[in-house]
Amino acid sequence: MSYPVRGEEPVVVEALRVRALPEGSCDKLLEFLRLYRDAVQMVVDRIWGINEGLSKKKLHRLFYSDLMSMGFRAHHAKEVYLYAKSLVESARSNGGRKPVLRRLSARIDRYDYRLDLDSMVLTLKLHGNYEVRLRLVTSKERVERFRGWSNYELVVRYDGESFWVSVYFRKTVRTVKPRTVMAIDLNFDNVTLAVFTLDGKLIRLKRFKPPHRRVLTHRMWIERIQGRYPRSWRFVKGIRRAIERHGERIRSISWDYAHKLGDSIAELALRFRSVVVLEDLGELKENSKRDRRFNKRLGLWFYRRVQFCVEYEARERNLEVVKVNPRGTSSRCPRCGGRLFEDGHRVPRCRRCGFIGDRDVIATVNLYRRYVSRYPRCGVPGVALNASKPDEVPSGMRGNRDEAMKTTSSYYEFI
Numbered sequence: 001m002s003y004p005v006r007g008e009e010p011v012v013v014e015a016l017r018v019r020a021l022p023e024g025s026c027d028k029l030l031e032f033l034r035l036y037r038d039a040v041q042m043v044v045d046r047i048w049g050i051n052e053g054l055s056k057k058k059l060h061r062l063f064y065s066d067l068m069s070m071g072f073r074a075h076h077a078k079e080v081y082l083y084a085k086s087l088v089e090s091a092r093s094n095g096g097r098k099p100v101l102r103r104l105s106a107r108i109d110r111y112d113y114r115l116d117l118d119s120m121v122l123t124l125k126l127h128g129n130y131e132v133r134l135r136l137v138t139s140k141e142r143v144e145r146f147r148g149w150s151n152y153e154l155v156v157r158y159d160g161e162s163f164w165v166s167v168y169f170r171k172t173v174r175t176v177k178p179r180t181v182m183a184i185d186l187n188f189d190n191v192t193l194a195v196f197t198l199d200g201k202l203i204r205l206k207r208f209k210p211p212h213r214r215v216l217t218h219r220m221w222i223e224r225i226q227g228r229y230p231r232s233w234r235f236v237k238g239i240r241r242a243i244e245r246h247g248e249r250i251r252s253i254s255w256d257y258a259h260k261l262g263d264s265i266a267e268l269a270l271r272f273r274s275v276v277v278l279e280d281l282g283e284l285k286e287n288s289k290r291d292r293r294f295n296k297r298l299g300l301w302f303y304r305r306v307q308f309c310v311e312y313e314a315r316e317r318n319l320e321v322v323k324v325n326p327r328g329t330s331s332r333c334p335r336c337g338g339r340l341f342e343d344g345h346r347v348p349r350c351r352r353c354g355f356i357g358d359r360d361v362i363a364t365v366n367l368y369r370r371y372v373s374r375y376p377r378c379g380v381p382g383v384a385l386n387a388s389k390p391d392e393v394p395s396g397m398r399g400n401r402d403e404a405m406k407t408t409s410s411y412y413e414f415i
């Protein structure tokens with residue numbers, strides 16, 4: 001699945017890949033695929049030596065009539081030269097040699113096929129005005145989910161035994177207009193979620209406890225087994241199997257957790273009509289400085305998995321998801337931007353302005369701030385764009401430690 005963005009409305013593109021059985025003889029379809037391949041090769045051969053960029057117009061002028069005289073339809077011709085051009089361009093950019101086509105596959109424009117989702121029959125228009133009907137070999141349910149989507153292009157392929165078809169579908173997603181901002185901070189102890197109004201008030205705070213203990217139990221078993229058989233464990237099948245079993249349990253515990261968490265976070269975000277703000281983990285490496293926060297017990301992979309599920313579930317509900325750079329979000333004062341220091345009770349304090357707060361809540365406030373400064377839009381009045389005055393700091397974040405702790409601890413959630 002992919003989410004290319006056209007303007008403000010994200011478009012989801014998905015392919016339905018299925019085996020297809022031609023009704024009657026497949027001779028004409030094979031003939032078409034060979035002809036198509038040869039035509040693409042012909043265009044590749046002729047443009048390989050041309051170094052200037054070739055516009056669609058120029059390609060059309062160069063090849064249209066030749067391709068039509070081979071028996072192709074107008075949109076076949078267009079697909080042929082555009083495909084040839086993309087092959088040449090990617091070969092050049094890799095510094096490779098001139099492409100030589102062997103596989104039998106053809107890209108077909110939506111004007112040259114008809115797809116009937118009810119009977120699951122695909123009709124392809126071939127060269128010389130031939131038509132071929134193919135039956136899609138798949139379940140009704142798989143096809144059903146694409147009803148209401150628009151199909152625009154397909155690729156038909158022959159692998160020496162069967163024909164395969166990939167139909168590309170797309171759908172415009174009308175995203176929910178955000179009324180609140182939900183910032184999510186992932187760290188070693190917990191997953192903290194905070195919902196802010198668009199003018200910066202904290203209205204909901206929730207924490208989730210990662211399944212550390214359960215994962216740790218299996219990890220301890222693995223270490224114990226490895227310790228007992230320090231030399232042989234890699235080579236003895238039974239021991240390796242036992243270790244693998246614990247590894248599988250860890251994987252399934254964390255997937256299970258991530259799914260449930262993603263689902264309940266997205267449900268909450270839907271209720272609050274939130275835009276979901278996540279940390280952009282893209283740049284982080286397993287042993288980056290930040291790894292201290294992520295701890296060895298549950299690595300970055302675990303947080304990526306959680307994020308994946310949160311993002312997926314949120315998008316399924318047509319909610320907007322935004323990723324912001326997490327750098328410094330847990331070490332900077334949300335009020336004045338100064339560095340935070342931990343005092344004796346491991347509570348961060350800002351030496352510049354005296355701000356005291358809970359580390360996880362600080363991170364979510366900073367994520368919220370970063371989102372607001374990056375997207376000062378939405379026609380939302382009253383969004384504070386710059387660092388706000390002290391009295392505008394989200395509620396529950398006032399400079400009094402006891403108060404801040406009380407507000408947050410009453411929301412502690414364990415699942």
Ligand SMILES: [Zn+2]
Nearest residue numbers: 333336350353
């Ligand atoms: Zn400060």
